Amino acid sequence: MYFCRLMCCKRPLFLLALGFCAPLLGAVELHVSPALSLSQALQQVREMRLSGNQEPVTLRLPEGITEIIQPLVLEAQDSQLTITGKGASLIGAPIVTGWQAHAGEILKADVSKLLPKGFLPKQLLFAGQRQVLARYPNFDVADPLYGGWAFVAEFPPAGAPEGHLWKRHLYVKPADIRKWAHPEDVELDIFAQYGWWNFIEPIQSLDPETGRLTLKKDCSYDLHPHNRYHFQNALEELDAPGEWFYDKHTGTLYFWPPQPLADQEVRLPILESFFKVKTGAKNITLSCLTLTGCHGSAITFDGAENCRVERCTLTQVGAFSGSGIGVSGGKNVRLSRNEISYTGSNGISLSGGDRKTLTGPGHIAEDNHIHHMGVFNKNACGIALHGVDLTAAHNHIHDGPRMGVQMSGNNLIVEYNHLHHLVLETQDGGAIYTGGRDWISSRGSKWRYNLIHDIVGCGQEAGGLKHPWFTFGLYPDDNSGGLDIIGNIVFRVAHTPIHMHNARDCVVENNVFALGGKFQFDLHGWTKTMRFYDSHYPTMVKGYESVIGQPAWKTMRNMGLHPKDAIRGDGTMMSGNVFRYNIMLGDTPGVKYGDVRHASPQWNTIDYNLAWNGGHPIVTGINQVGPDKGEPLVAENFDQAPAGKTPKGWGFNHRPNQEVQLVAAEGALRVDCALGKDPKNPKSVFHGPDVPITPGAAYRVRLRIRSTEPSAKISLALASFKNGEGYWQAGSTSIIATREWQEVEATGRMLRENETGWKPWMKAFWLRVDCHEPQGQVFLDDIRISEAEPLDEWTAWQSAGWDKNSLVADPLFVDWKKDDWRLKPESPAFKLGFKAIPVEKIGIRAE
8 A cells, every 4th residue: 555645736636547646737745655665656656657747756755764675776757756754764784684603702694595696795784883894903992093903014124025016915914914714705904005095905815934915916006014904804803892704605694793682683785776866867856864774875866967865864885985975977966964974985976077168067065964984995085076067065074084075177166164084094185185187177166165174194104103194184286277275264284284286377365274283385396307297297288288279268277388388497387376365373383384395486476475373483494594603513525435435424214225335436425326126215315424403503514416427316405313213304405416516505404492393312413315316326525514594484485585575473363272263353464465254154054
C-alpha cells in the first residue's frame, strides 16, 4: 500500500491503471513505506510520466532508517522530482548477523552471501561509526592524528643499496617487521616522499632478514626514510577493540566489538552511491535526508540541470575515492545548508565549464558545514572546484587533512567562508589552494572575505612527526595568475598566511595577515635556471596559446604577455602583482614581516601597507650591513694547507658519493660537484670552521670563487647546527661562478636571544656552501668572515624598493587576542586606504 496526496488541486482526479492519484494540475506526493519501496515509488513516477502527466512529484521517505543496496539512478524521465522526509535516514550497509566466537574478544561471521561478487569491503560500521581495519601499529585513540605510526628505516651509512627502487622498496625497522599468512593481501598506508598526502599500496613481500619491503607496483612518489606508515588488512594485526578484518579467501568477517553486540548494529557498507543524477535530469531536489554508509560518492550529478541538495546530512560515506557530493557538467546545481562529515575523500566536488569561452555551469556550494573529511584519502579537501564559473560561499569547513578549498580553472569564486584547523596531517598545503602550471589558471577568480585560522601542517623528520609545520593560509602556487585576493582575515598559520609561489598578475588588497610562524606574507618567484620553469615551460606555452585568440580572454588581466617573454631583463619571472592596503601583524620578535625572493619591485608593487610586530623591530631578512667591526674572525687562503687533504675545520654536510672530494689544491679549496641518488640530499654541500656566535650580530663573508665549468650555480649561507638539537640557517646568497676568478660577498645576521627560532645550543655558526651542479669542480680562496655593523631591516626593505609609502604602527584591532579583528575607528590603516571587512557576513548565514 502507498499513500498519495493531492497538493493545490483545481480539477477532479482520476485513477490511472497503475492505481495512484494523479492530478492534472498541482503536485503528487508519494509516501515510501514497507509496502512501497523507494525504487517502486520511482517506477510509478516514471509510469505516470509516460501517461503524459509531467507535474512535480514528491517522494516522502518514512521517519527512521531505510536500507538500500542499489543506487537510485535519476534520469531525464525523473525530472521535476523531490525526495525528502522528516527524520528519514538512508543507509547503504546491511546488518551483519550470525556472529560466532573466534578467539578471545574477537567474533566472526560468514558474510560471503551478503557481499556482491568480487566486492572487498573497506569499511565497517558499528553503532553508525566506522571501525578500524586491522593494522600495525594500532590506531592511537589518545592521539588520532600523530600517534600510531611506524617510520621507514634509515639507509646504512653507505646510502641506498645498489639497485634500490625508490618507488617500490623501503626498509622496515627490526622492531616493526611482521609475519602474515597472506602478505599478498596486506596493504601499506604511507605518506610517501615529502608527506604531501598518503598512498595505500598492496605489498608483495617483506624480507624478515633484511627488512626490505617490496610493493606489488610502483608508488606514485618515492619512499623515503622517516616516511610514516602503517600496515593494514591482516588478521594477525586484529588485536584491539574496534578493529576488523575481512578474509576474502573464506568470506569471513572478523571483528572485536568495542561494546557488546547486543546493544548495537554491525553493518557493512556495500552501496556504491545513494543517488546518481544523470544527463538530462532537471529540477531534482534532495532534501532533509540523512545518508550513511557507501563506498563511492554519496550523491553524484553528471550533466544534470537546476538541481538542489539542501538540509541533508551525509556522514560516514565513501572509501578512499568516495566523496560526499560530486557535481560534473550540467548547470545550476546548488548545494546548500548540508552537513557533510567523515567522508573518505572530499566533502564536495564541483566541476564543469568551457575554459576557452569562459562559459560555465554556475554550480554553487553555499552555507554548508563540512568537517572531518579525508578519513582515508589525505589529499582530500572540503570543497574542490575545477572548471569555470563555480562558487563556494558562506561555508564552514574545518578539521581536514589537507586543503579547505582546492581549485583549478577560471572565474571561480571563494567568498565568505570560515576555514580553520586544516592541513592537519600533511604539509605544503593551504586553507585555499590553486596552481597555474598552464599559465591560465586561475585567472578571473576571486578569494574574498574569508576567515582563515589555525592552519597547522605536519612534517616527517628523523625525530618523528613535527607539527605545526610547513604550510600556509592562502596558497596561489606554481605560477597561479590573475587572482583577486580581497578582504580576507588569515591568522595563526604554521608558516605564512599567504604564500605566493611565483603567482603573477594578482591583486592582493585589504587583507589582514597575522601571526604567521615564519612570515606574514611572501613572494617567492622563479628564474630561468629553476627546475620549475624548465619543467613547466611547455605546459605554460600550450595553455596560453590554447586561449589567447578567444574573445572571452581579451579582458583578462595582463594576458598580453606570452610565457616565452616572461623572464624579465633582471632574470626574474614573477610580475604583475599588486600587494597593497593590507595589514601585517605579528607578536613575536624575529618573525619576519615579509619575505621576497626572486621578485623585483620593477615588476611587482608592495605598498601602502601597515606593519606591526607588537612594538618589536620589523624584521625583513634584508640584512644590509655597515662597515666591518674589527679584524676578520676567519681569514684563510689555503696556502699552507696540505695539498690533497681536507683543511682543518672543513667538511661535508651532504656528500653525493664517496668519490667526491673536498681538498686543498692549487693554493685554494676545491670541491667536486655531483648529484647523488638520494633525492632528499643529492648535491655537494660543505661547510667551514666554527665561528663563535654573538646573538643579533651581523656578519659579512668575502671570498674569491671560480669553476671549471662555464657557469656553476653556488649558494652561500651562514648556518648553525648541533647534532640531536637542530639546524638553523640565515638566508642564502646565490652566485654564478665562472672560469674566471671573481670576488663575491654574502651577509647574514644571527638571531637575537628573544627571537623565534633562537635556541640555547646556538653557540657557533659556519659558512655553508651548496654546489647545485651535476659535474665539474669549484675553487674557493681568500675567505674572510667579519662582524659588521647591522642596519635597520625596515629601512633596508624600503631602500630595496618595497613599502615606500607604508607605515609601521599599531593597527588598533578591537581585540585580536580574542580573535576580534575589527578595527577601531582611529586605526591608522584607514588613512592608508584600508576598508572595514564585513566580518558579520562571514560563515553560514542565519535563515
